[in-house]
Structure formats: C-alpha cells, structure tokens
Amino acid sequence: MKQYYTDVAVVGGGPAGLAAALTANREGAQVMLLEREGRLGGILKQCIHDGFGLVRFGEKLTGPEYAGRFLDQIAESGIEVMTLAFVSGIDRTGSGYQLRVICREGLCVIHARAVVLSTGCRERTAKQVSIHGDRPSGVLTAGAAQHYVNLLGQLPGRRCVILGSGDIGLIMARRLTLEGAEVLGVYEAKPEPSGLARNIAQCLTDFDIPLYTSRTVTRVFGSERLEAVEVCETDSQMRPVPGTAQRIPCDALILSVGLIPENELALGLGLSLDPRTKGPQCDQRMQTELPGLFCCGNALHVSDLVDYVSESGETAGRGAADFARGRLPQAKTVPVQAEGPLAYVLPQRLSADNQEKTVFYFRAGKSCGPAVLRVRCGETELLRRRYRALRPPEMERLVLELPAELPAALQFSLEPEEPGEEGKQ
Ligand SMILES: Cc1cc2nc3c(=O)[nH]c(=O)nc-3n(C[C@H](O)[C@H](O)[C@H](O)COP(=O)(O)OP(=O)(O)OC[C@H]3O[C@@H](n4cnc5c(N)ncnc54)[C@H](O)[C@@H]3O)c2cc1C
Known part of the structure; x- marks a missing residue:
C-alpha cells in the first residue's frame, strides 16, 4: 500500500x-x-x-x-x-x-x-424529522434538489412543497420557480422563519411564494411517486395540533430542516x-x-x-x-462560558498563552433585543456591547483583544437592555 x-x-x-x-x-x-x-x-x-x-x-x-x-x-x-x-x-x-x-x-x-x-x-432527512408514510420518489433534501437543478439540469418536480425555512430551502424556492415549477408554499414548524432576513425578502417575497409558519408536514402519500403531503398546524413545542390536518396535492417535497x-x-x-x-x-x-x-x-x-x-x-x-x-506551545486552557439566551460561543476554550486579537463567533438561542452582551474574565469586564436585535439564524462575529494572561474562565452573557443603557457601548 x-x-x-x-x-x-x-x-x-x-x-x-x-x-x-x-x-x-x-x-x-x-x-x-x-x-x-x-x-x-x-x-x-x-x-x-x-x-x-x-x-x-x-x-x-x-x-x-x-x-x-x-x-x-x-x-x-x-x-x-x-x-x-x-x-x-x-x-x-x-x-x-x-x-x-x-x-x-x-x-x-x-x-x-x-x-x-x-x-x-x-x-437532515425526512426520517430525522419524523415524517410518516410511504417512501415514494419526489421527497428530497434541498441540497439534493439543488444538485439536480444546478448541476444535472433536471427538475425534481412541478408542484413543490418546501418544508423548513432554512436558507437552502428559501434559495431553492426561488430557483425552482425560476425553472418553471410551482412552489405551493414554504412550511415552517417554528413561529418564525429560520433563514436570513435577506433570503426571505429576495427568495419568497419577491416571487410571491407564501411562507406558512407554525405548520409542518406530518405525512406523505403515494407509492411510486409522491402524490400529496399532509400539513398540520404546530403548537409552541412544534408538535402537530390534532384536527388541523390538510392534504396538499404535490409531486415534490423539498426538505430544508x-x-x-x-x-x-x-x-x-x-x-x-x-x-x-x-x-x-x-x-x-x-x-x-x-x-x-x-x-x-x-x-x-x-x-x-x-x-x-x-x-x-x-x-x-x-x-x-x-x-x-x-511552533505551537501546548498551554493550559481556560473555558469560555455562554450564559443567558446564547446558543453557543465559539471557541469553547482558550489557550492561556493567548496574546493576540481573538475572533469569537456566537449565536442567540432565540430572537431577542435590544440586548447587551457582556464579556467578563473574573471580576474584569472586557466588553459591553449593545445589539439592537439578535436572531438565531444570524451568526455574530466579535474580535476581542484579550489580556496576555487569562486568570479565569471567560464569561459571555446576554441580558435584556436596561432603560438608560442605549448610548453605552
Ligand atoms: C444551498 C446553500 C446556499 C448557501 N448560500 C450562501 C450564500 O448565499 N452566501 C454565503 O456566504 N454562504 C452561503 N452558504 C453557506 C456556505 O456555502 C457554506 O457555509 C460553506 O460552503 C461551508 O464550507 P465547508 O468547507 O465547511 O463545507 P463544504 O463546502 O460542504 O465542503 C466540505 C468538503 O469536504 C468533503 N469531505 C467530507 N468528508 C470527507 C472525507 N471523509 N474525505 C474527503 N473529503 C471529504 C466534501 O466532499 C466537501 O467537498 C450556502 C450553503 C448552502 C448549502
């Protein structure tokens, strides 16, 4: 070998x-x-x-x-x-x-x-989001649909339902429309869309494609080829609400979940x-x-x-x-902790020999704002920054000049803005 x-x-x-x-x-x-x-x-x-x-x-x-x-x-x-x-x-x-x-x-x-x-x-696939029913052709992920349309020149369906309002689903709603398919709607189980605001505007609003929030696909119908999907309303836990099922005839279900x-x-x-x-x-x-x-x-x-x-x-x-x-010393590390409605902060730990400007990426776990992000190391506040609004789909980037020595964990916390804090940085 x-x-x-x-x-x-x-x-x-x-x-x-x-x-x-x-x-x-x-x-x-x-x-x-x-x-x-x-x-x-x-x-x-x-x-x-x-x-x-x-x-x-x-x-x-x-x-x-x-x-x-x-x-x-x-x-x-x-x-x-x-x-x-x-x-x-x-x-x-x-x-x-x-x-x-x-x-x-x-x-x-x-x-x-x-x-x-x-x-x-x-x-993620249909199975991972618990869609029941047969396995007809015509059920595919948004990336697979994109591969068919953009690289192979094939249209996966003519009447399409899109489940999930992530960016790839939104982009595919527009792409399929431009290629002559009818996109019946984008269905999102959460009460608000998951994709970037610019993609909602440019891919759905500009093309009159309806977005239905708090709805999900619960079942597919068809033995050889997809014939219809069942859509239900969802509650605050994203569970289907009994008695709200609606059958929508279509030949493609595109998953962007x-x-x-x-x-x-x-x-x-x-x-x-x-x-x-x-x-x-x-x-x-x-x-x-x-x-x-x-x-x-x-x-x-x-x-x-x-x-x-x-x-x-x-x-x-x-x-x-x-x-x-x-050239890379193996130094001891200190953790980076995320508090409040932060989904995560990356990196999750810092090598204590840090002497450079450090880039952090973070996401809010739920939509919030105005909010104040605080970064502390022990008793020292390293940063306080106001955000007018934070949304989970939009990742934030932050550059911090950290002290050469990090005596304690770095704590990121996100708190609602107190009245009178508007002008502070
Ligand atoms: C549909 C779609 C639309 C997007 N639109 C935008 C946009 O408008 N603007 C924007 O800024 N970003 C956009 N993004 C996001 C951006 O494109 C991705 O975040 C970025 O491409 C991810 O890069 P990556 O290198 O981490 O992964 P990938 O691009 O997925 O590359 C990973 C590579 O690793 C290879 N690989 C995996 N496992 C192995 C293995 N075991 N051995 C060998 N090779 C392996 C894969 O074949 C693949 O080529 C979009 C993403 C998607 C999917």
Whole structure:
C-alpha cells in the first residue's frame, strides 16, 4: 500500500479546506489536500446564486466564483491535491496521525504531523424529522434538489412543497420557480422563519411564494411517486395540533430542516462533540482537544456566511502549520462560558498563552433585543456591547483583544437592555 508523508493533511476541499490548505502552505508547511469528490469547491460548486463574499471581497459573487478565487491560488501553490480521495479513518500515532484513504490507487496511507478536518455538514432527512408514510420518489433534501437543478439540469418536480425555512430551502424556492415549477408554499414548524432576513425578502417575497409558519408536514402519500403531503398546524413545542390536518396535492417535497456537521472522523478518534454546535470543541486556533487535530468551517459549527468559513479555515491552517513545525506551545486552557439566551460561543476554550486579537463567533438561542452582551474574565469586564436585535439564524462575529494572561474562565452573557443603557457601548 502506498504511503505518503506530509506536515499537514487537510480533509475536505470546500471553502474551509481551501483556506486552511493555502494558509498552512503560506506558513511554510508541506500540505496535502484530500477531497472525496472529483472536484474541489465543496458545496459552493452547486450554489450558482450570488451573495457570497460580501464581507471578504466586498462583492456579490456566486459560489463557483467565490471558490475560484481560492482555486487559482491552489493551482499555483505547490499543495498536493488528491481528488476522489475519501478519508475513511484516522488513527493517532507517536508522531502525529495516520489517515486511511480510499483513492484512485485503491487504498493509501497518509502520515501527517497535523490534520485539519474541514468535512462540512450534511442535511437532515425526512426520517430525522419524523415524517410518516410511504417512501415514494419526489421527497428530497434541498441540497439534493439543488444538485439536480444546478448541476444535472433536471427538475425534481412541478408542484413543490418546501418544508423548513432554512436558507437552502428559501434559495431553492426561488430557483425552482425560476425553472418553471410551482412552489405551493414554504412550511415552517417554528413561529418564525429560520433563514436570513435577506433570503426571505429576495427568495419568497419577491416571487410571491407564501411562507406558512407554525405548520409542518406530518405525512406523505403515494407509492411510486409522491402524490400529496399532509400539513398540520404546530403548537409552541412544534408538535402537530390534532384536527388541523390538510392534504396538499404535490409531486415534490423539498426538505430544508437543518444541517448537521459531519464529524465521523473526529468521533472515530474518540472526540466528544459539543451538543450545541454538534462539532468538536476547539480553542482560538481551532485546535480540538487532541493536539495537532484542528477543525474548521461547517464541520465545526454551521455558518451562514462563507466568509467566516474561510476565516476559520485560515485560523486552523495557521495553527496546523505551527503545530507541525513545532511552533505551537501546548498551554493550559481556560473555558469560555455562554450564559443567558446564547446558543453557543465559539471557541469553547482558550489557550492561556493567548496574546493576540481573538475572533469569537456566537449565536442567540432565540430572537431577542435590544440586548447587551457582556464579556467578563473574573471580576474584569472586557466588553459591553449593545445589539439592537439578535436572531438565531444570524451568526455574530466579535474580535476581542484579550489580556496576555487569562486568570479565569471567560464569561459571555446576554441580558435584556436596561432603560438608560442605549448610548453605552
Ligand atoms: C444551498 C446553500 C446556499 C448557501 N448560500 C450562501 C450564500 O448565499 N452566501 C454565503 O456566504 N454562504 C452561503 N452558504 C453557506 C456556505 O456555502 C457554506 O457555509 C460553506 O460552503 C461551508 O464550507 P465547508 O468547507 O465547511 O463545507 P463544504 O463546502 O460542504 O465542503 C466540505 C468538503 O469536504 C468533503 N469531505 C467530507 N468528508 C470527507 C472525507 N471523509 N474525505 C474527503 N473529503 C471529504 C466534501 O466532499 C466537501 O467537498 C450556502 C450553503 C448552502 C448549502
């Protein structure tokens, strides 16, 4: 079996992996980039709508255009790229990690001092949201529908119901409409939509596609092909309300009911996942609990903007190169705690040797505002910032200059704004 040796192995060639590989390479590490599909670019290959890169490039790019900016650099970088290379498992060794790869040659083993996991996420399916009934064709996830329409040029249905108002579902509602299908409605079990406000406006309102909140699909009908779905109203716990069932004839049910970080490789290494992010816990360099193992992009937590995915890739790539080259001290860590209606704060812990500006990402667990975010370390208040409104679909980013020594846990708390606090920062 062929054996390869490298400083840094990056698993997954989406925007997170591209950024990680380029940065590790720039930092002087030898890099191998492994991608199970035939082409690099990850999910961006099928995202032909615009809206990517506003933060990073100040331009509205399509997914392929955004990926192209990194792919051009990869081509000139000397990074060894392996496509059609599926990493099936990783083991720890005395000198780092050993990756088992199913590739064009059959099987090969890659020995790396450091590994970056940038494996993205997968979509929840009908079964995971308890839709009962038969298994006719015509029930598919929004990402699969996007693949059919944008990459294969095939329309998955002519009368479509979309379950879930996540961004991919909203984007597909517009895309299917533009391709001549009739989108009967987007149904959301929660009382408010899950997608970004700009996508509600641009994908539904602009195309007169109805959005029904507090409703869900409870059943599908049809043996060979989908014939209809049953929709029910939902209560405050998102449970179907008895007696509210309505049958809607349709030939496609598109599911946009959430994304789950893909972390089988991390689990195989014995890492436990953070139940809030569904990704490994990491420090400010995106290093997981295992020294030399880094994670970034949607595998770490689901991001709504690709710009922050690339940013986390760069951080992980830099950390991995430093680790591989023996430049990363293994310092003790302090936890980062999230209080109040915060869903999570990332990173979940900080290496105490921190001396740089540190980037934090956080999400509110429920819509709130005006609210005040406070960051404390022991008795010292490091930041107080007012937010007019916070919504769970919109991830927030914050840069903090932390003291060189961190004597205690960092506490993030979100509190309703007190009267008279409006002018304070
Ligand atoms: C439909 C849709 C619309 C979006 N719209 C926008 C938008 O308008 N604006 C915006 O800023 N963001 C948008 N996003 C978000 C953004 O595109 C994603 O957050 C980003 O692409 C995630 O990057 P990633 O590299 O973490 O994952 P991915 O792009 O999913 O890449 C992961 C890669 O890892 C590979 N992989 C996984 N496991 C293995 C393995 N074991 N071995 C080898 N390879 C492996 C996969 O094949 C894949 O190529 C959208 C996302 C989707 C899905």
